[in-house]
Amino acid sequence: MENLIILETTVTPSVNFERNTGILQIKGRSIPVNSKEFYFPVMEWIEQYSSNPSPTTEMRIDLEFFNTGSSKCLFEILKKLKAMKDKGKNLGVKWYYNQDDEGIHEAGKDFQSLIELPMEILRKVV
Amino acid sequence: MISNTLDPLSIEQLRALYFSRGPFNPPTIAIILSEVGEMLAHLGCPHKLASKTKLVMIEALQNAFLYGFENVLDNSSIEIFREESTYIVSVSNQVGIKKVVALQDALDYIKSLDKKQIEELYINLLGSGGLSGLGGAGLGLLTIAKLSNQNFNYHVAPNGDFASNFKFIIAVS
Numbered sequence: 589m590e591n592l593i594i595l596e597t598t599v600t601p602s603v604n605f606e607r608n609t610g611i612l613q614i615k616g617r618s619i620p621v622n623s624k625e626f627y628f629p630v631m632e633w634i635e636q637y638s639s640n641p642s643p644t645t646e647m648r649i650d651l652e653f654f655n656t657g658s659s660k661c662l663f664e665i666l667k668k669l670k671a672m673k674d675k676g677k678n679l680g681v682k683w684y685y686n687q688d689d690e691g692i693h694e695a696g697k698d699f700q701s702l703i704e705l706p707m708e709i710l711r712k713v714v
Numbered sequence: 715m716i717s718n719t720l721d722p723l724s725i726e727q728l729r730a731l732y733f734s735r736g737p738f739n740p741p742t743i744a745i746i747l748s749e750v751g752e753m754l755a756h757l758g759c760p761h762k763l764a765s766k767t768k769l770v771m772i773e774a775l776q777n778a779f780l781y782g783f784e785n786v787l788d789n790s791s792i793e794i795f796r797e798e799s800t801y802i803v804s805v806s807n808q809v810g811i812k813k814v815v816a817l818q819d820a821l822d823y824i825k826s827l828d829k830k831q832i833e834e835l836y837i838n839l840l841g842s843g844g845l846s847g848l849g850g851a852g853l854g855l856l857t858i859a860k861l862s863n864q865n866f867n868y869h870v871a872p873n874g875d876f877a878s879n880f881k882f883i884i885a886v887s
Contacts, residue, residue: 599740619740619772621779653747653769655776656853663840688762691769691861702841 589640592633600626601651605633610642614662615650623657631664638672645669645677650684650712651692659695666703673705681707729795731757736790736807738779747771750794759801766861767794767801767886773854774882778807781817789879800887809880814870817880820852821868824859832859862886 589607596602601616612634620626637645647669649662666681673679683696696709732753734746747768754764771792778790790807809817824832836856858866865885873879 598744617744619743619776621740653765653772655772656857657776659840659853686761686765688760689765690762691765691857694860698837698840702837 610645613648617652618654618658623661627661634668641677645679647681670703670705681705683709684712687711687713730793731796732794734792737788738775738790743775770803770858770861770884770886773858774805777854778805781809781813782807800885803884806881808877810877814878820855824855
């Protein structure tokens, strides 16, 4: 299985999913016209990865800002990770937010309250 | 009469800290966010407030993009004002008659909820399955309500038989 690498644009984040290390990172801005279209290959990759994952998987979500279409997609991604966790896979999520960025911080807490996953919410000091 | 993009700026627009005409789409929204981010930093706006203002702008501008009236000359615009420590985001655009009624209903409903109900509705909507592709099925309006502590308002003025001018005003503090 190949790594998934999508380069960042002004409206979409970079995606860097490494099969061997199990580090899956989404970073940047996420305000695409059609979030579902952008995140479809991301979800598809996770679907395939989940059948034979790395011994440990760490999902890192580090978004400057995102629209609500993207938040629905992020939730779907977290649900897929939850399904992996339920199958006994070793997995954690790190949600990053900039210092004083209340909106992104709260969004992380919303996801945390919605889905039972080991999820750390980490403040980045600017 | 539909105004065109060459209209002179109004007094209100000239008073704004920031003004930009549409059309709004993700690439132009990204540019506006960068420009406003720089402006707020220059004005010494606290990072926390700047962040909230930008998140509100994303949702208001995407709302204008998604629910704008098609097949007319775009007359959408965004203005940002400051009143003491509050930033006011005002987004105007044309909306089709049917859509504007649905939008008004949604906003009136959200306005009638208290903070806890908004939080609950937001979490329910976020957690409800399925992806609609475009938009977040009402999450955007709820995000605006959350970030502004429901300090928002709107104005609707008919514009011809098929569209209305919609102005969405949100205060962030």
